[in-house]
Amino acid sequence: MGDHVYLAYDYPVLGAFWTAMWVFLWVLWIFLLFRVVLDIFRDDSMSGGAKTGWLVFVVLLPFLGVFVYVVARGTGMGRREQRHAESQQKAFDDYIRKTAGASDGGGHADQLARLAQLRADGTLSEEEFQKAKERVLS
Structure with missing residues (x-):
């Protein structure tokens, strides 16, 4: 009863x-740390030896290595990240366009629009347009 615990x-x-x-x-x-390691591998302007040197430095002396990397090469990290994000977005958009174009009618609509533009430009005659339209729709 005399022992009191004051948490x-x-x-x-x-x-x-x-x-x-x-x-x-x-x-x-x-x-x-992971961001720096990813940036080392993502940087195309560095040679393989430079990448190896930075990676060894960051792994063996992580605190010092990361701080030195951020001071020495930190200005380009944002640009490289932005380029990578833009390339991923472009690849995703291309995939969506390809997939949507291969679906039930999106590809036909694009082809018909191109044919109509060629007819309006005078590249295709009315007969050629009708034949091409029948091929697309069949």
Whole structure:
């Protein structure tokens, strides 16, 4: 009955705050480390030896390696990330266009629109247009 446990005194609120902050900073550090490693592999302007050197530096001395990489090559990281995102978006858009064009009628509509444009330009005569239209619709 004489033993009292004061939990609030064992781990004060400021201690909980510092623990939460250190966990947050550690997670942030892990994200930065992976971002740097991905940027090393994504950079086409670096030779294989330079990539190997940076990777070894970042793996063997992670804190120093990442900070030196960010200072030395950090200006281009955003541009490389943006280029990569744009190329992924372009590939996705091309895939969607190809898939939608191969569906039940999207390809036919595009072909008919092109034929109508060729007829309007005078490249195709009316007879050629009708024959081509029949081929597309059959």
